[in-house]
Amino acid sequence: MADRHIHAQASEVLGRRIQLGLFPTPLHRLDRLERALGFSGRIYIKRDDQTGLASGGNKTRKLEYLMHTAIAEGCDSVITAGAQQSNHCRQTAAACARLGLECHLVLGGEEPAAYGGNLLLSSMLGATIHFSGEHRKGEDIPELAKNLHEQGKKPYLVPYGGSNLTGAFGFVHAMLELAAQLQQLSIMPDYIFIASSSGGTQAGMHLGIMLSGLSCRIVPVSIDKDETGGHSIEDIVQALVTEGIQALGLSKSFDPQDAKLLHDYDAAGYGVLTEPERQAIQLLARTEGILVDPVYTGRAFYGMVDQLQKNPMYAGKTILFWHTGGFPAIFQEQYAQALGRALA
Ligand SMILES: Cc1ncc(COP(=O)(O)O)c(C=O)c1O
DSSP: OHHHHHHHHHHHHHTOOOOOSOSSOOEEEOHHHHHHHTOSSEEEEEEGGGSOSTTOOTHHHHHHHHHHHHHHTTOSEEEEEEOTTOHHHHHHHHHHHHHTOEEEEEESBOOOSSOOHHHHHHHHTTOEEEEOBTOOSSTTHHHHHHHHHHTTOOEEEOOGGGOSHHHHHHHHHHHHHHHHHHHHHTOOOSEEEEEESSSHHHHHHHHHHHHHTOOOEEEEEEOOOSOBTTBOHHHHHHHHHHHHHHHHTOOOOOOGGGGOOBOTTOTTOTTOOOHHHHHHHHHHHHHHOOOOOTTTHHHHHHHHHHHHHHOGGGTTOEEEEEEOOOGGGGGSHHHHHHHHHHHO
16 A cells, blocks of 8 residues: 555656657667677666757756756746756757747856857757856856846756756656666666766666666766765765655665765866776777767766776676767867877
C-alpha cells in the first residue's frame, strides 16, 4: 500500500513534463573501445548526445520539466546563464524557439569578434545574448529579470545549468528510461560515469536510482573545480537529493558519501583542454566514431578511461558511460585548433 502511494506521488511529479526530445536515447556497447583499452569488463554508452534538440545533450531532459513549469506559470520569456560555450544555454534557446518563448542568455566574458560553437547556435536559435564579463554563473540574472518585468514581461528564471529540483526531475525520468532498457538487454552496469558540473544531472540520477531500485553506482567526474554561489557541488547535490526525496515521496535516505565527485581531473580548470583529454577524445572518435566535447564529456570520458586502466576495482565490471552531449563546442576556434592538430 505504502509503495503504491509512493509510486503514485512520484508519477504525478514526473508527469509534469513537456516533450522536447526524442526518447529513449540509444544504449549500446563499445566493443572496439573495450579491445583498444584491453579492458576485461564491458563498456556501454547511453547516447544523450542524440536527444534531438538542436544537436542534443543532457539539458534537453531538464528543460522538459523547466519549460513545463514556465508555461504552467504563464511566462512569456526565459532567462538563463552560463559560459559562452554553454550547452545548457544553446538547448534553452532551442526549447524557447520550439515553444514560442523569448529567450535571454547571460553569458560570461566579453562579446567575441566572431561567434563559434554553441554561441553561434544560440544566436541562430534566436536568443538575445547579454555578455556578463566575470559573471559566468548567473550572478546577473536578477537584474535582467527586473528589467524585463519593468518592460511588462513575465520571465521564467532558469538557474545556472538548469540545476534546481525541477530540472533534476529530468534525470529521475532518465533513470526510469534506463531501467527499462537494461531490463530489455538483461544487463546491469556496476558503475555509471557522468560529467557533473552544476549538480542537477547527478542529483536526478541518485534520485532515479532510489526510485527505480537499480543497483548501479554513479561515478560523477568533476568538470569545474570552482564553487557555485559559494557552495561545493557535493553540497548542491545533497540538498537537491534531500529535497527530491520529499517531493517524490521516497522512504529512503541518502548517504552524503554517495554525492562525492571524482576531482582527479578538474585541476586544469573549467574549459581547459588537457593533452590526455585530447587523446581520449581522439581515441573514442577513432575506435567508435563517437564525438565527445572538449569541456564536459571529453573530461569525463578521459576520467573513465584513466580509472578503468589504473583502478583494479573496475576490472571485469560492466561500465556505462553516459554521453551528455556538447559536441558543438568542438567548433569553437580555440578547441578546433587543438583538436584539428590531433587529427592532422
Ligand atoms: C555536455 C554536458 N555534460 C554534462 C554537463 C553537466 O551537467 P550538470 O550541470 O547537470 O552537472 C553539462 C552542463 O552544462 C554539459 O553541458
